Amino acid sequence: MATTYRNCPRTGLQFDTEAEKLMRWNAVVGVVFLLIGGIMALFVILTRWPSVKLLPADQFYLVLTAHGVDMLLVWIIFFEMAVLYFASSTLLRCRLATPKWAWVQFWLMIVGAVMGNYAVLSGESSVMFTSYAPMQASPFFYLGLILFAVGALIGCFVFLGTLVVAKAEKTYEGSIPLVTFGALTACIIAIFTIASGAVILIPTLLWSVGIIKEIDPLMYRVVWWGMGHSSQQINVSAHVAIWYAIAAIAFGAKPLSEKVSRFAYFLYILFLQLACAHHLLSDPGLGSEWKVLNTSYFMYFAVMASMIHGFTVPGAIEAAQRKRGYNNGLFEWLRKAPWGNPAFSGMFISLVSFGFLGGISGVVLGTEQLNMLMHNTFYVPGHFHATVVSGTTLAFMALTYFLVPVLFKRELILPKMCALQPYVFGISMGVLSLVMMGAGTLGVSRRHWDMAFSGAPFQYEWPGAAYLMMGLTGIFGVIAVVGGAMFCLLIVGSLLFGKKLDEGKVTTERTPFPPNTVAANVSSTGSAEHVAVPGTMVLAMLLLVSFVLYYFVNWKYLSEVWGLS
Amino acid sequence: MADMQNEEIPFMQRVLDNHFLLLFLGIAVPTVLYIVWGIMEIIAIPIAK
Numbered sequence: 001m002a003t004t005y006r007n008c009p010r011t012g013l014q015f016d017t018e019a020e021k022l023m024r025w026n027a028v029v030g031v032v033f034l035l036i037g038g039i040m041a042l043f044v045i046l047t048r049w050p051s052v053k054l055l056p057a058d059q060f061y062l063v064l065t066a067h068g069v070d071m072l073l074v075w076i077i078f079f080e081m082a083v084l085y086f087a088s089s090t091l092l093r094c095r096l097a098t099p100k101w102a103w104v105q106f107w108l109m110i111v112g113a114v115m116g117n118y119a120v121l122s123g124e125s126s127v128m129f130t131s132y133a134p135m136q137a138s139p140f141f142y143l144g145l146i147l148f149a150v151g152a153l154i155g156c157f158v159f160l161g162t163l164v165v166a167k168a169e170k171t172y173e174g175s176i177p178l179v180t181f182g183a184l185t186a187c188i189i190a191i192f193t194i195a196s197g198a199v200i201l202i203p204t205l206l207w208s209v210g211i212i213k214e215i216d217p218l219m220y221r222v223v224w225w226g227m228g229h230s231s232q233q234i235n236v237s238a239h240v241a242i243w244y245a246i247a248a249i250a251f252g253a254k255p256l257s258e259k260v261s262r263f264a265y266f267l268y269i270l271f272l273q274l275a276c277a278h279h280l281l282s283d284p285g286l287g288s289e290w291k292v293l294n295t296s297y298f299m300y301f302a303v304m305a306s307m308i309h310g311f312t313v314p315g316a317i318e319a320a321q322r323k324r325g326y327n328n329g330l331f332e333w334l335r336k337a338p339w340g341n342p343a344f345s346g347m348f349i350s351l352v353s354f355g356f357l358g359g360i361s362g363v364v365l366g367t368e369q370l371n372m373l374m375h376n377t378f379y380v381p382g383h384f385h386a387t388v389v390s391g392t393t394l395a396f397m398a399l400t401y402f403l404v405p406v407l408f409k410r411e412l413i414l415p416k417m418c419a420l421q422p423y424v425f426g427i428s429m430g431v432l433s434l435v436m437m438g439a440g441t442l443g444v445s446r447r448h449w450d451m452a453f454s455g456a457p458f459q460y461e462w463p464g465a466a467y468l469m470m471g472l473t474g475i476f477g478v479i480a481v482v483g484g485a486m487f488c489l490l491i492v493g494s495l496l497f498g499k500k501l502d503e504g505k506v507t508t509e510r511t512p513f514p515p516n517t518v519a520a521n522v523s524s525t526g527s528a529e530h531v532a533v534p535g536t537m538v539l540a541m542l543l544l545v546s547f548v549l550y551y552f553v554n555w556k557y558l559s560e561v562w563g564l565s
Numbered sequence: 566m567a568d569m570q571n572e573e574i575p576f577m578q579r580v581l582d583n584h585f586l587l588l589f590l591g592i593a594v595p596t597v598l599y600i601v602w603g604i605m606e607i608i609a610i611p612i613a614k
Contacts, residue, residue: 160584160585160588163584175578175581175582176582181581184584184587185591188587188588188591188592189591191588191591191592192591192592192595192596195592196600199600216607218607219604219607222599222600222603222604222607223600223604226595226599226600230595259577259578262581263577263581266580266581266587269587269590269591270590270591270594271594273591273594273595273599274594274595274598274599276595276599277599277603280603285606285607285610286603286606286607287606290602290603290606293598294598294599298598
């Protein structure tokens, strides 16, 4: 059957119709699991809120496991599959390689996700997302994760195959667009992630059915984190690609230096996964050389890459805005940005939250000595809610606002509520991350159901500030859940009740993207003409000063833990 | 135009345009530095008697 392409009349993008269906279904299923994970989040937050403490311990660990698996893996990887197909087939104006295998990806991931959720919700697998051996879950839990991962691996190969097809059929010249390069980075990290998962989850499955006698807990932790943490590095690469995409969509912005941005992605490919080791910094079986080289020296290359992206994305926006004439003062370009457009506001809040909250706290957690202050405390979920939720989930939400009219051909319903949603979700999630990190700094445990340790023979007197932080966690957590619910309502409502938009023509011919359209901007290569970006420099200096102050405050705090005299 | 076609592509650009080389590097580097090295450290732990 000949490949057909739909020409989007609003953006100039050309969709392989089969790829378009796959993008739509992967994104929709992702949002369904975001909804399930969000409901679980409400139960988690209402239980850890000391004055509410909604669920008993067993049910708490059940919902915490479901929340972790659905949010950190299922929602995000389904959405990433849609991003991979968009970045390859659509941006390269190319047919999708092997659409049948892409449907195998989709159904395997569905079966895996449903099986995993069944295993957790039936109460037999309350092992949390990390599922550390020797805690044992139902075999269906491990099998579900394996099937899900195999599906995702097939999706990665379909993406790589599409790059090969595009090159063979000469649908682009020179290098692939930067957004596609970001997706390639995510794909490479995903393949490492899935391979690590297979290496540890297959023997764990065999252990759960009694074929293997035991799993070494330390070995499990080392290899499992190759999957557990790297899966979040896929997100980083994907959401940075989305930042570049939205800067191009909303402003026609080009990176300040495309070479530097590509090199930053190259640093991600080499070094980003090594941050896995920061979860093992307090494990006695691993030497300091392994810990320090992986989490500090090598990881700093990846941190530098994030700082490059964090500088060039707002820099590109500033350059584009200044060319439009917004040259007054340092920040007119930012004041005059389209703050009512949820695609832009969501992306910008994601960028700031990821840099200031997620990035700085990540470097502190990755420093072996400082890690001792907050290892396995509530600080850790505080950090990754800043990276994965404020960073990735919010960037994905922002892109979805762009995709609803383009991919689903529906007008967004309730536009004022759409404009408000990124602020409700982004700001509450930012504050939530901060207060979680505050509670963790005071020593509140990462996962324990009851921070007061009621009924324990030896009581621990928490400072009042720890309870205050946990109370604020409850309040802002509930607001964040409301923000997430608003998103699900707006997107599902738009798909069901939004005004139908013109679909555009369907042809069998590929045509070049029309100039000066969203399609041409997102798929273009090359750098912006040189324009000074003083506003971005000020923001970058603010980040640097915040980082230096916070870093040294933690060293001071560490020095006070044990007196030397 | 002819000059542009004859212009040699810089080494780094050739590396970044070679997607399967990037795939190899992206898997080999963390596998060696994180997983293999980590497992070697665990194997080297003496067994308690």
